[in-house]
Amino acid sequence: MELLKQRILRDGIVKEGNILKVDSFLNHQMDIELLQAIGQEFRRLFPDPAINKILTIEASGIGIAAIAAQYFPGSKVVFAKKTQSKNLDGTLYTAPVTSFTRGTTFDVQVSTKFLGPDDHVLVLDDFLAKGQALQGLMKIVAQSGAKLAGCGIVIEKGFQEGGRALREAGVNLHSLAVIDSIDGGRITFRDED
Numbered sequence: 075m076e077l078l079k080q081r082i083l084r085d086g087i088v089k090e091g092n093i094l095k096v097d098s099f100l101n102h103q104m105d106i107e108l109l110q111a112i113g114q115e116f117r118r119l120f121p122d123p124a125i126n127k128i129l130t131i132e133a134s135g136i137g138i139a140a141i142a143a144q145y146f147p148g149s150k151v152v153f154a155k156k157t158q159s160k161n162l163d164g165t166l167y168t169a170p171v172t173s174f175t176r177g178t179t180f181d182v183q184v185s186t187k188f189l190g191p192d193d194h195v196l197v198l199d200d201f202l203a204k205g206q207a208l209q210g211l212m213k214i215v216a217q218s219g220a221k222l223a224g225c226g227i228v229i230e231k232g233f234q235e236g237g238r239a240l241r242e243a244g245v246n247l248h249s250l251a252v253i254d255s256i257d258g259g260r261i262t263f264r265d266e267d
């Protein structure tokens with residue numbers, strides 16, 4: 075997605091530890107016009123009319139999923155929670171996830187009320203690095219008995235192993251920008267879908 079790549083080149087900041095900071099437009103301050111274009115692109119890549127749930131993970135995925143859902147009429151957004159809360163009652167689907175940015179492992183949780191065998195789920199997230207977050211969300215979809223329609227990622231760091239492993243496993247995965255390298259602070263992209 076050319077618009078996204080240009081924005082990453084203009085405003086993305088490469089940090090130590092293979093981290094790309096995009097907080098001026100994606101995951102702290104959010105550029106809603108860009109998010110709308112991202113949502114439309116996800117619709118183009120995932121035309122399946124059966125999609126009725128968009129599953130993501132708090133916090134950065136929520137804005138992306140909420141805007142994208144406008145292009146999936148009738149769909150609901152469900153976000154997996156990372157922390158225990160008194161508001162989270164009843165039975166839960168849970169899966170462990172190790173955070174790429176923090177290095178800690180935690181359980182992500184979704185109430186069984188909001189996903190079930192009749193659902194067709196598109197999983198969305200901001201970044202794909204080692205694939206932990208997506209694997210956790212896919213485990214939750216599997217526990218619920220819902221059908222996984224696909225996984226959409228805004229920025230995939232193609233030099234980390236997550237995307238390759240998921241594609242080899244046959245997951246319908248599309249990333250809007252795939253970064254080949256951020257060596258020396260210089261960002262280069264791979265051709266994407």
Ligand code: 5GP
Nearest residue numbers: 092093094174201202203204205206207236
């Ligand atoms: P994974 O689970 O695929 O290793 O990492 C994906 C998760 O880690 C995403 O949910 C994202 O929040 C975070 N993440 C991974 N790499 C980056 C990065 O380079 N920049 C930012 N801002 N977040 C990242």
